Amino acid sequence: MTQTRARAAAENNFEKYLEDISGKLSTLDEKFENISEIVHRLEERIESSDNKLDLIIRDNNLKQTFDKVPVSENEANITFDTNANLILQRRQTHDNNDEAYQKRREIGHFWKKMLNERKQAYWNAIRSESLANTYEQWRHKKEVILPRKYRIKPINKESDEETKIRMTLALQRFDAEITLLRIRVPKYKERFEECDTKMREEITKRYSDNVQSKLLEIWTADVNRESAKSESILESKKKWLDEYERTYGKEIVKNRKVNRQKKREYNVTTNSQMDSEQTYAKVLQSERDDNERDRINRKRFNRSDSNTEDNLESRPNQESTYERRNNGRMSGYKHRERQGFRVSEQNGNENLNRNCTEHNPSDRHFLERRKFHRGRQKTFMFKRF
Structure with missing residues (x-):
């Protein structure tokens, strides 16, 4: 049953990977189509600009030629009319080209499909x-x-x-x-x-x-x-x-x-690697669950234990609520030393260096507690020696 479940989990992971890959490929395809459309528009604009530039250059050359060659008034008028008609015809052709490309964009989907x-x-x-x-x-x-x-x-x-x-x-x-x-x-x-x-x-x-x-x-x-x-x-x-x-x-x-x-x-x-990855994932999930339980217990401990520092010193042999709930319990990480903690004051200039054996946390995380002492807030943190 364990092998069957592991194999089913591996197949589910493989299907998820395939779905992600297909989604990314479809996104890339859409972006590529957009880029190709933009490039095509740029090509059309460049072509139109080149045609207009050629027309301007030819008109300028014709004008220079007419200025240099001495002709009679009738011949000049005939030549001018011919050139004017030619220019109008070319401009009309360019207008038709622009209109044609615009109409082509209107049926762009059908055009690309065909x-x-x-x-x-x-x-x-x-x-x-x-x-x-x-x-x-x-x-x-x-x-x-x-x-x-x-x-x-x-x-x-x-x-x-x-x-x-x-x-x-x-x-x-x-x-x-x-x-x-x-x-x-x-x-x-x-x-x-x-x-x-x-x-x-x-x-x-x-x-x-x-x-x-x-x-x-x-x-x-x-x-x-x-x-x-x-x-x-x-x-x-x-x-x-x-x-x-x-x-x-x-x-x-x-x-x-x-x-x-x-x-x-x-x-x-590949299957053995997937099984090992699945096992490692389970271990990580168990560690996360343990850490979440420790966090919840720590909150409960902070709410329930409202005693001052003097009260803690007066009963050193009494177990706290946090210790009673977590005594003998292992977290997702490896075992660490549970004895020998000291309290250091962060907001003052003194270092109490006092051994607090009445508290024995079950994980490697720092335990932070806030108390009010003599009208100001102090933070005590349990650390290893």
Whole structure:
């Protein structure tokens, strides 16, 4: 029963740790989203500022050019009208861009959701297609190259027939995975195309033509950026697969039984550590309970014992209320000397150095008592010699 309770307590502690970790991770995720949103806003503002700065610089250059080149009055008027129209058009474009980014923030939740779903579907599609092509090449080689999860491990004293059966089963599983990957590719492609369609429909339904075109441009830019990230990750995966194909048959395949044994030993060690921690926690709790009882008894003693210093000297052999309640009782800490205490006066210049054997506290804590003597408050503290 003790082992069962300890194991249940360890499982409860483990669940609490997992809950704390999940809560902290969710908090970090929310903070990361807020930071990314702020960074994106800063990027938008920087881009808008750069565009306005370019416009100002170009206008200044055009003005300097007109001042230097001598032209007729009609040509100057025509050129001025053309430049004015160009400036107005560019300003209108910038206004449309600002409005488009503002509208994008209005549908930010839906935008991020569709972008994330499309990113996952696109990654699954290109990954499945790439793996299917690689696996088919490995399958049709003269010496079949199996993925690591399908490779058979050597077993001592196993016959050739059993090895062939296990090899046949591994090849069947390999063929089944290739077929599944081929089937999943069109499903993933249909999914990310559906995300594009939903996004276009949402933009068309909500906004006017100018904002629509700009929002679709922004959506295309975000999609291309995420697709480029997925393709770069896929390139690194392909390099790893090429290296695996090059070193196939030269690496050592470890036996899982060794790892299981190590894992079993690790679990035994971890459980023993958790049991010891649980025992130590119980000891600490018992110490806290004992200290709390001593504190309560000390308060009762201070309330009940209202005698003066002279009365204490007149009856040195009589046990106090505190001693009667705590005589022979151990606290959570180790045993200490219980005899030989002296009283020192803190608020006066005298040191009484008087042996007070009538009080014998049961713990190592200082016992503080307040008394009124000759019209002023004095504090006496029992200390060891």
